[in-house]
Amino acid sequence: MLDDAHAGIEEVRDAFTIRLPFKSDLAQRIRKLLEGPLRAWMPGIWTGVVREDLAALLEVPYWIWRPLVPDVRELLADHAKDDQLKFVWGHLRDRLEFCRCIVGGEGIEITPDVPPVEAVRAFEEAKHRLFMSATLADDSALVRELGCAEDAAAAPVEPVSDAGVGERMVLVPTLIDKTLTREWLMTWCANMATKAKRAVVVLCPSKAMANEWAKHGAKAVAGEDVDQTVIGLRDGTIKMAAFANRYDGVDLPDDACRVLVIDGMPFGESMTTRHDATIPGRPSASQNRLVHRIEQGMGRAVRSHVDYAVVVLAGPDLASFMSRGEVLTLFNPATRAQLDLARRLADISLAETASGGPEVAFTNLALACIKRDQSWKDFYDAEVRQVAKGKRPINKELIKLAAMERTAAKLALHDPQGACDLICQNTRPPLVNDDRALGWYLQLAASYQFSANEAKALKLQAGAHAKNHRVFAPPRGTAVRPADPGRVEVPAAILRWYAGFENPNGAVAAVQALRARLSFGASYVTFERAVAELAEVVGAAGSQPESDFGEGPDDLWLWPDVSLVIECKNEEAGTTLPKKHSGQLHDSLKWFKDSYPTRTPTPVIVARASTGHEKAHFPHGTRVITPKKLEEFVDAVEKFVAALAKRPPAQWKPNEVAQLAAQTGVASENFVGKYTVALE
Numbered sequence: 001m002l003d004d005a006h007a008g009i010e011e012v013r014d015a016f017t018i019r020l021p022f023k024s025d026l027a028q029r030i031r032k033l034l035e036g037p038l039r040a041w042m043p044g045i046w047t048g049v050v051r052e053d054l055a056a057l058l059e060v061p062y063w064i065w066r067p068l069v070p071d072v073r074e075l076l077a078d079h080a081k082d083d084q085l086k087f088v089w090g091h092l093r094d095r096l097e098f099c100r101c102i103v104g105g106e107g108i109e110i111t112p113d114v115p116p117v118e119a120v121r122a123f124e125e126a127k128h129r130l131f132m133s134a135t136l137a138d139d140s141a142l143v144r145e146l147g148c149a150e151d152a153a154a155a156p157v158e159p160v161s162d163a164g165v166g167e168r169m170v171l172v173p174t175l176i177d178k179t180l181t182r183e184w185l186m187t188w189c190a191n192m193a194t195k196a197k198r199a200v201v202v203l204c205p206s207k208a209m210a211n212e213w214a215k216h217g218a219k220a221v222a223g224e225d226v227d228q229t230v231i232g233l234r235d236g237t238i239k240m241a242a243f244a245n246r247y248d249g250v251d252l253p254d255d256a257c258r259v260l261v262i263d264g265m266p267f268g269e270s271m272t273t274r275h276d277a278t279i280p281g282r283p284s285a286s287q288n289r290l291v292h293r294i295e296q297g298m299g300r301a302v303r304s305h306v307d308y309a310v311v312v313l314a315g316p317d318l319a320s321f322m323s324r325g326e327v328l329t330l331f332n333p334a335t336r337a338q339l340d341l342a343r344r345l346a347d348i349s350l351a352e353t354a355s356g357g358p359e360v361a362f363t364n365l366a367l368a369c370i371k372r373d374q375s376w377k378d379f380y381d382a383e384v385r386q387v388a389k390g391k392r393p394i395n396k397e398l399i400k401l402a403a404m405e406r407t408a409a410k411l412a413l414h415d416p417q418g419a420c421d422l423i424c425q426n427t428r429p430p431l432v433n434d435d436r437a438l439g440w441y442l443q444l445a446a447s448y449q450f451s452a453n454e455a456k457a458l459k460l461q462a463g464a465h466a467k468n469h470r471v472f473a474p475p476r477g478t479a480v481r482p483a484d485p486g487r488v489e490v491p492a493a494i495l496r497w498y499a500g501f502e503n504p505n506g507a508v509a510a511v512q513a514l515r516a517r518l519s520f521g522a523s524y525v526t527f528e529r530a531v532a533e534l535a536e537v538v539g540a541a542g543s544q545p546e547s548d549f550g551e552g553p554d555d556l557w558l559w560p561d562v563s564l565v566i567e568c569k570n571e572e573a574g575t576t577l578p579k580k581h582s583g584q585l586h587d588s589l590k591w592f593k594d595s596y597p598t599r600t601p602t603p604v605i606v607a608r609a610s611t612g613h614e615k616a617h618f619p620h621g622t623r624v625i626t627p628k629k630l631e632e633f634v635d636a637v638e639k640f641v642a643a644l645a646k647r648p649p650a651q652w653k654p655n656e657v658a659q660l661a662a663q664t665g666v667a668s669e670n671f672v673g674k675y676t677v678a679l680e
Helices: 003-017 025-041 042-048 062-078 140-145 182-194 207-214 223-235 271-276 286-298 316-323 333-370 375-383 398-411 416-425 435-449 452-467 490-498 504-517 522-538 545-549 580-596 627-644 656-666 666-677
Strands: 018-021 055-061 099-104 109-110 167-171 199-206 220-221 240-244 259-263 307-312 541-543 557-560 561-566 603-605 624-625
Touching: 003 140, 018 025, 018 375, 025 042, 025 055, 025 062, 025 099, 025 109, 042 055, 042 522, 055 271, 062 140, 062 452, 099 271, 109 271, 140 398, 167 333, 167 375, 182 199, 182 207, 182 240, 182 259, 182 307, 182 333, 199 207, 199 220, 207 220, 207 240, 220 223, 223 240, 240 557, 259 286, 286 316, 307 316, 307 333, 316 504, 316 561, 333 375, 398 416, 435 452, 452 627, 490 504, 490 522, 490 627, 490 656, 504 627, 522 541, 522 557, 522 627, 561 580, 580 603, 627 656, 627 666
Parallel strands: 167 307, 199 240, 199 259, 220 240, 259 307, 561 603, 603 624
Antiparallel strands: 018 109, 055 099, 099 109, 541 557, 557 561
């Protein structure tokens, strides 16, 4: 019997994962094996790995990994009795060829894509298996990750109503007003703990973030301190605590927690999970895992049907994530009802803002729950508890795909070509209609085929990359050139981005989250990704060619009539731009002209300095986005999106969006002249 199967998935995956921090000699020796081919394949990201940049993450392509497996296996076998290997090595030693290897600034992870739970005899031979979960909306995860039978996942046993679910008032400060910042929330929580004498618990994704709460009076908790802190919260001796990366296994019933804060995106510690968050199209992957962790966290404070708590989702990144329609469908029905209520509460709060400001409105809402206001209780009962629970839709297509992935993973051990064929035959429409998902499945098929026919595998990989530029860029010589997005109308592109948010204020939160990542003090990996995402907000097709193809500029923005070839040098601290940057920009322009012969590019460099070194010869017409100009542009984008959010997407006409873009200064024709300066 697997209780809390959502948490069990992560525990099981951990049991089949080798983690090697770079401080270990073993990790250093494996890194030396990988250095030559990975530096040649993705030089930019590999530089971040060498510098131990925590944002730098790189999955080793199968055509590099597979030939090195004999050497890696020998190194690992020599350390089989080490703590990080002794319980894992027996499961992976004969499967290394088909394992994934993630290399990052902190170390190396080696893990199978599908956990081989059949290798655990007691589990495999059990006559009956019972999977229990209150937070698992995606049944295919049980099939893919834990080997649940396909027919069982398609017909789960469910309660007839959610009447037994406790009461959670979910508040999202960023959706109420952007002035309700994380810093404001810290002060508010401190007052709630010290003056109102209500226990406040904060769940943070890292120890560093938990320590920031300690400055406001919270007890920062990690590791062995957890149990004692829970005791203190239950007996009332502790009124405010911040737990680092602890979203399950902590039960805080009744007065042990009346205000629960989930502080930012719960990415966790796994490099694989963080890497997968950047790859769209992966089934049962990062979005699902994030949803599971959020639901796990939300459940810490409400442990029975008579329990109640205020749950605060803090930070623009989390608010933006929770506002996306595709994400909300992944939550279980009870949580979705509470999140829907949260959006309505935000509207109610906004209506009350005029009479006392957003801080007062937020506080009044929270106190209505905490002080057991009868009107709030009646409202919650009517909106959540008394609503008849409909039959939860079962996505049988996803379940079938998950079963296919598990079958292919087992088949590959003795028939890799058969595994490839199985995937190719079962990932056609209508099962797979999304190009990004198809790209991911084609890569999976190619990884199996590589063991049978290397040339055909790399040809298949080129096709995968054409569908999804975030999967492996094929070795040079097999890569396909990027497709021109064509003349997609800018207002239509903006409205498509905006329509992805169930709550219009989620779009505002998304821009606030981007602003934080567009700091010149951020790592170049974080910065370049944020630049690509910012393009979408203003209707441009944004991409990262160097990351996607292994060549080209750091970022590329394409509007119908404007093309920006962008090199990001946010970490460059000098007063002039060195010669090496001019060479990179020349190379990027050549790549662009080869890839888009009908377009005219504008070379752009993002940097603190706007003067080139005397020996540097930058391309003619090079423009510079300085910190001041970038801030001005993000300010304009924020004004544009704030105005956009005053109406839902369906109420905007394309010509109105175009006029608004021009008025706020974010139209494509304004960009070069308004937000760049000429290189001196």
